[in-house]
Every structure is written in structure tokens, then in C-alpha cells.
Amino acid sequence: MKAKNCLIFGGSGQIGSFLIRKLTKNNLRATVVTRNIHQKGLKIKTQANAGYIDIVEANIFEEKKLEKLFSSADYCINLVGILYEKKRGNTFKNVHSVFPSLLAKLCKKYELEHFVHISALGVNEAIDSNYAISKLAGEKNILNNFSKSTILRPSVVFSNSDNFSTQFMTLLSRLPIFPLYYSGKTKFMPIHCSDLTDIIFHILSNGSDSQIIECIGPEILSLKDILEILLDLINKKRLLIPFPLPVAKFSAKFFQLFPKPLLTEDQLKLLKYDNIPSGKYKTNSDLGLPSKLNFKDEVKKYS
Numbered sequence: 001m002k003a004k005n006c007l008i009f010g011g012s013g014q015i016g017s018f019l020i021r022k023l024t025k026n027n028l029r030a031t032v033v034t035r036n037i038h039q040k041g042l043k044i045k046t047q048a049n050a051g052y053i054d055i056v057e058a059n060i061f062e063e064k065k066l067e068k069l070f071s072s073a074d075y076c077i078n079l080v081g082i083l084y085e086k087k088r089g090n091t092f093k094n095v096h097s098v099f100p101s102l103l104a105k106l107c108k109k110y111e112l113e114h115f116v117h118i119s120a121l122g123v124n125e126a127i128d129s130n131y132a133i134s135k136l137a138g139e140k141n142i143l144n145n146f147s148k149s150t151i152l153r154p155s156v157v158f159s160n161s162d163n164f165s166t167q168f169m170t171l172l173s174r175l176p177i178f179p180l181y182y183s184g185k186t187k188f189m190p191i192h193c194s195d196l197t198d199i200i201f202h203i204l205s206n207g208s209d210s211q212i213i214e215c216i217g218p219e220i221l222s223l224k225d226i227l228e229i230l231l232d233l234i235n236k237k238r239l240l241i242p243f244p245l246p247v248a249k250f251s252a253k254f255f256q257l258f259p260k261p262l263l264t265e266d267q268l269k270l271l272k273y274d275n276i277p278s279g280k281y282k283t284n285s286d287l288g289l290p291s292k293l294n295f296k297d298e299v300k301k302y303s
Contacts, residue, residue: 003027003028003029003052004028004029004074004075004113005028005029005030005031005072005073005074005075006023006028006029006030006031006073006074006075006076006077006204007031007033007069007070007073007075007076007077008020008030008031008032008033008076008077008079009033009060009076009077009078009079009080009103010078010079010080010081010118011030011032011033011034011044011079012032012034012044013079014157014159014161014162014163014193015079015118015157015193015196015197016032016044016079017161017193018159018193018194018196018197019077019079019197019200019201020032020044020053022194022197022198022200022201023201023204024049024052024053026201026205028052028204029052029053029054030052030053030054031053031054031055031056031069031072031073032044032053032054032055032056033056033057033058033060033066033069034055034056034057034058035057035058035059035060036057056069060080060095060099061094061099061102063102066102066106067106067109070106070107070109070110070112071110073110073112074112074113075112075113075114075115075116075204076103076106076107076112076114076115076116077115077116077117077200078099078100078103078115078116078117078118079118080095080099081095081096081118081120082095082096083131083163083264083267084256084261084264084266084267085130091134092130092131092133092134092135093134093137095134096131096134096135096137096138097134097137097138097141098141099138100117100138100139100141100142101138101141101142101145103115103117103142104141104142104144104145104146104149105145105146107145107146107148107149108145108146112146112148113148114148114149114150114203114204114207114208115142115146115148115149115150116149116150116152116200116203116204117138117139117142117149117150117151117152118152118154119135119138119139119151119152119153120132120135120153120154121153121154121155121189121214121215121216121275121276121277122153122155122270122273122274122275122276122278123135123136123139123153124136124278124280125273125274125278126269126270126272126273128269129266129269129270130266131266131267131270132270139151139212143211149211150203150208150210150211150212150213151211151212151213152196152199152200152203152213152215153212153213153214153215153281154191154196154214154215154216155188155189155190155191155215155216155217155275155276156188156189156190156191156275157190157191157192157193157196158190158191158192158193158295158298158299159192159193159194159298160301160302162193164190165226165230165295165299166302167262168226168227168230169230169233169234171262172227172230172231172234172236172238173234173236175238176238176239177238177239177240177241178227178238178239178240178241179241179242179243179247179248179251180223180224180227180240180241180242180243181223181243181248181268181271182223182248182271182272183224183242184222184223184224184227184240184242185222185223185224186222186223186271186272186273186274186275187220187221187222187274187275187276188220188221188222188223188226188274188275188276189216189217189218189219189220189221189275189276189277190217190219190221190226190295191215191216191217191284191291192217192291192292192293192298194293195215195217195284195289195291195292195293196215198289199213199215199284199287199289202287202289208287210281210282210287212281212282213281213282213283213284213286213287214277214278214281214282214283214284215283215284216276216277216283216284216285216291217291217293217294217295218290218291218292218293218294219294219295220276221295223271224240226295227240228240229295229296229299230299233296233299233300248268249265249268251263252264252265252267252268253265
């Protein structure tokens with residue numbers, strides 16, 4: 001029987017690498033769309049055996065080019081997301097709201113079996129964040145356009161190639177003091193990439209009767225807990241100092257001037273809100289897929 005084809009957007013990132021390996025090892029083909037095949041193609045190719053992966057170069061807003069890909073797809077998976085806005089049209093609205101709406105419409109037009117979209121945990125609560133507002137609008141657009149959609153809202157996703165723990169470890173190794181925004185009390189339930197990709201594969205294989213699923217790791221950690229774990233792993237002692245909100249805002253204004261911002265004003269707003277289940281939706285544990293990998297044990301492997 002011919003292997004079913006998964007059309008993946010955002011496949012060159014950390015989740016994409018784990019997902020491509022998971023899908024292709026289970027006899028599914030992956031068609032991965034990337035903006036720059038010369039820059040990303042080799043990395044993507046190494047994630048699967050020849051014959052199970054195709055790489056297509058396209059801008060995510062080249063609608064006619066994208067539409068051709070849907071005619072041979074069975075599933076669509078959208079991993080595309082940004083943490084800060086860039087030039088050239090990479091706004092929260094375009095990436096998180098307009099683009100998912102386009103994918104959902106194409107899924108409906110070509111009668112795909114399922115659409116899985118990665119959103120973010122806590123977006124319901126963070127009503128003053130442009131990031132969260134755009135994510136919620138994208139979710140609404142998807143559900144209005146294609147009923148066979150599942151939206152996954154993960155907490156912080158980590159792995160050996162994330163931009164979360166590795167960047168924190170780099171900063172903690174270099175800075176004598178480190179700011180604690182909101183006193184470091186914000187709560188997270190970090191989920192490992194492999195646990196998240198297990199959830200995606202389960203949904204593609206079994207379907208889902210839940211349109212929104214909150215995806216969480218096995219433990220609740222505050223921001224301060226996370227920093228202390230990372231300090232212990234790199235064998236450093238640092239002063240973790242709570243920043244008053246005016247100072248925090250000033251530091252965010254400064255950090256967001258960097259080409260790859262360490263912190264933006266919008267991300268500072270997000271940090272006000274706990275990144276844990278809302279209680280309004282099913283979690284991966286309710287699906288019978290509790291996360292196996294905890295944060296401390298896994299980051300030990302790449303510290």
C-alpha cells in the first residue's frame with residue numbers, strides 16, 4: 001500500500017527534525033516546505049531515508065505554488081511560528097493568523113484527512129500580548145475553515161536544538177547577574193520535542209475528537225526553578241535578581257534591538273501569565289499520552 005503523504009510547513013526547526021524522523025520511521029512520507037532549500041535542504045534530508053522525503057522551496061505566501069502540493073497530500077502539519085516580528089512581512093498577523101487560514105482553506109478544498117496546527121499554551125489568558133492575539137485569531141480562522149483540524153497548544157518545547165534552554169545556558173555562563181522577571185514565579189510545564197511529536201503522530205494515526213489539546217510535560221517548574229536547574233548543570237553560581245517592572249520594560253526595549261532579540265516587550269507581557277493547562281481543554285494525558293521526559297534529566301544530556 002502506498003505510504004500516505006504528510007505536507008509539513010516549518011519542518012527545518014527543532015520540532016520538524018523530530019517529527020520527520022517519527023513519521024518516516026512509521027511508513028509515512030514527508031513533503032517539507034522551506035524558504036531556502038540551499039540553506040536548509042541538507043539538514044532536512046538527513047532526517048529520513050531517501051524515498052520518504054521530498055523538499056520543496058517556496059515562500060509560505062506563494063499560494064499557487066503551495067496549492068499544487070495539496071493535491072498529493074493526505075495530511076497537513078503547520079509548525080510555522082515566530083517569537084518576534086521581523087521585516088519583509090513576517091508579522092504576527094501574517095504568520096500566525098493569515099497563513100494558517102490559507103492552509104485550512106486548502107485542506108478543505110483538497111479534502112485532506114487531517115490538519116494539525118501548533119499554537120501555544122496560555123494564549124487565552126495573555127490578552128495584552130500581540131503574539132497571543134495573533135495565535136488566537138489563527139486558531140479561530142482554522143476552525144472556521146476546516147473541521148478536521150486539531151490545534152495543539154504546547155508549553156515551552158525543549159530539546160538539544162531549542163532556543164530556550166540552550167540560550168539561557170549561554171547567557172548564564174556569561175553574565176554575573178541574571179534578571180528574574182516577575183520574580184521568576186511564572187510557571188511552565190516544559191514538554192520535550194519527542195513527546196510532542198508522539199502526540200502529533202497519534203492524532204494522524206487515530207484522529208481526534210478534540211479540536212484543541214493542551215500539551216504539557218510531566219512537571220511544573222517556575223522560571224526560577226528552570227534557571228537554577230541550568231546553573232547547576234553548567235556548574236555556575238549567579239545572582240538571580242528580581243527586576244521591578246519599569247526596569248524590566250527598559251531591559252526589554254534594549255534587548256529587542258538585537259538582530260535576534262533576547263527579550264521583547266511583547267514577550268515580557270507573556271511572562272506575566274503561567275504557562276500551564278487552563279482546565280478548559282483536554283491535555284495529552286487525557287489522550288493516554290502523558291509526557292515521559294522531564295526537563296532536568298534531558299538537559300543534562302546536552303549541557
